[in-house]
Amino acid sequence: MGNWPILSLVTFLPLVGAALILLLARGSEAAVAATARWVALWTTLVTFALSIAIWIGFDPTVVGFQMEEKVAWFPDLNISYHLGVDGISVLFVVLSAFLMPICILASWESIHSRVKEYMVSFLILETMMIGMFCALDYVLFYVFFEGVLIPMFVIIGIWGSGERRIYAAFKLFLFTLLGSVLMLVALLTMYVQAGTTDIPTLLATKYGYDMQVWLWLAMFASFAVKVPMWPVHTWLPDAHVEAPTAGSVILAGVLLKMGGYGFLRFSIPMLPEATALLTPLVYGLSIVAVIYTSLVALAQEDMKKMIAYSSIAHMGFVTAGMFSLTQQGMEGSIFQMLSHGVVSSALFLCVGVVYDRLHTREIARYGGLANNMPKYAVFFFIMLLGSVGLPATSGFVGEFMIMLGIFQVNTWVATLVATGLILGATYMLLLYRKVIFGEITREDVRKMTDLTPREIVIFVPLALVVLWMGIYPSSFLNVMSVSVDHLITQYHADLGRAGAVAVAVR
């Protein structure tokens, strides 16, 4: 590809697709819808292909950022348009681009009204997500991070399924905004200290101890809502229940990872002393998230709500692993985020499949689907195994590495978090038994048809990725290990220096 600005290309290609839809979609409603669908599909597929090119072109042995692009943006503020990826972000770019065509396909038939606007919203969303993972300027990052809210609000509010969709859209918007604006204050404070918002420069800037704690807490407000961590998780189940299937996929697949990515990119490397101080807080909230939300998931009667709570529990693993600040824990948490991005997306798609047929998500309304939907049962089972973390699926690798990492640091945390594994297996297997096994007792359930070719096309790549990640995780871990190693070394070095200074002062 030579000197092509490939990251900008991958970021803004979806926006070009959105513009194309607005320009090309003419004629009857059906014609407009068809054009919108095809243009969106092709755009996302090309974007995905480009993201694969980034992955291939990425050199995993190099520390630091690659494929950088830098253009002055607000010259008077010393803010630039700066993109680049390292081992931590590159796979998230691929994940976002991978899930997008699947979302478009999943909405192919289930979205009938305002298809043009729907596809445009999704393409804008994709630009925001990919841009966020590529951004190397804090203001640019913030723009993408917040910009996600607009399409997401619209998607849930307009195409949501439930009665409470407006409530859910408002809750999502306001919770996230509340957290984010506090991060904006932190961002500007760092800017005033460093004179720039360039992330590589900020990474090298040191802040006083008290300042670090405040900055850390302000950022935590934003990222914790996004992850989401207990007790600010309550927007997530509502948003999931009301969102259209593809909206849930993006929500679980990518948006939750923004919080985790934020911790990795900002909180931990920029504010090491505050991180060391407040790690117990993260542990505590993660443990509560894992155990409490698993128990809540156990009690759900709505399929989507159950998977939403399981997402919170899984993200609890991720945050705990990340803050173990060990190579295994951190790599595991990145791996688990990727794996969860695929698995939980697939689970929401599984719910979407039966919801399209019967228009209910109530677990008790189903049962015995193995009889008339065997292909569906197979795919659902693979995803279920991925979710409970059976060896040879992606979930196992992530959870195992996280446990390994935490165990080195704190056995109590490890033990408590491990109970989540058992609870996770319990509720997922219960869900599967109730929906798939048993005898069919209802007429309408008996009439449900098995997966259509379009749905099979959706599920096959997801299943393959889950197995690939489980059987040969090295292709993913190799990409991130150098960057993670650098992050941890740097973190301990900073901490050691701060400790030495403290001793010297005393």
Place this chain on the structure above:
Amino acid sequence: MVSLPDLMPALPEIFLAAAGLALLLIGVFAGEKSTRMVASLAVMSFVITGALLLMAPGGRAVTFNGMFVADGFAVFMKILVLIGSALALVLSLDYLEHEGMSRFEYPVLFVLATVGMLLMVSANNLISLYLGLELQSLSLYVVAAFNPDSERSSEAGLKYFVLGALSSGMLLYGASLIYGFLGTTSFEALALALSGQAAAGSQGAALAGASMGVIIGLVFVCAALAFKVSAVPFHMWTPDVYEGAPTPVTAFFAVAPKVAAMALFVRVLVEPFGHLTGQWQQIIVVTSALSMILGSFAAIAQSNIKRLMAYSSIGHVGFALLGLAAGTPQGITGVIVYMAIYIPMSLGAFAVILSMRVNGKQVEGIQDLAGLGKTSPGLAVALVVMMFSMAGIPPLAGFFAKLYVFRAVIEQHFYVLAVIGVLASVVSAVYYLKIIRVMYFDEPKVAFDKAEGAAIPAILAVSTLFIVVFWLLPAPLTGAAQAAAASLFGG
């Protein structure tokens, strides 16, 4: 021996004033039918005035015995004022014809008010400040009451007049105190006298007594100017006047006088009273915080969209004042950028409100917007963009406006103020989202009439485009704003 002052620096104002008088004559002779022609000529004179401003040589020029100053800051703010006036006038025409208030005095009053605003921006003396302010205000009182058949319009005009007169009184009282204690009304002389006092004050408290009188005067001046920009606690007139005045007049109020008053506020505090920053900063910090809080909370309960816009404008003034509270060149840059971005947001929103016409009758309820996303998608998309931008969601322009002012206050370590500001912006998001909800998530009741003229759609399209693509190329605007702010501190 009286020699003629140098007229060149004031050429744009002189031209516009002459144009206003000529238009008045044309109107009188051509009769009632001439409104559209007079209005077109008025818009043309705004454009010519703008061109004169841009062609004027750069740098700082003072004339009329130091009464009038033209500098980079003045040029920038005047251009904003002219854009606001011209577009508000264009927005008005169809409305005036519909409502049977099409009279030639209307554009003439716009021109005169605008002359007043330009003079305010260029005032370099407490006396010329007052004259400009009154020329503006008197014209505005009349246009607020321009619909004689409407009780609400007359009420709005009267309220505005009574309260405006009160604030003018406060301004004069404050100015007289300042004059009494310092012996001058010229901004430069005031700055000089205060710098002497500041130096003396730092050596000992000898001049503390004299300063106290000046400070009391300053407080009165601040109160009067806060009234003009409608900042809390001097905002009470805003909702009633916004609601009662004819809608295009409200649109006008929301942009041009606000920009002019804000420019005046900035100039008065930074130039003559720059040495008292520590004193007025406290006032501005409190005013700004209260405006942001009241603007966001009070708007939530509104059901009339013009009232809602009134509270929203109070909130926006609060945000813009953040920049002034910082009191630094960065802060003033923030104020300028904020106002520059506020104009298209506000005009865009009012363009939509003016399109809210059912069976030939103007409606103003927020619920009347129900289902706009289905009945007129173009309008709805534009209003969504305006609302998200006003809420400060990136990548829309409104976010960058907030970024600039927040940067300035954090630079001054006003963390509490910044946190109040961002929290208020979250609260304000509630009612902006409410409008979006009504448009898209509620079922349509009635469709609006089709727009007749091309003016409203054109203005709407341009302002929406500006808001959406601002992030692509922000540097020209922000660079010019920075230069304008610097010109204020250079002298």
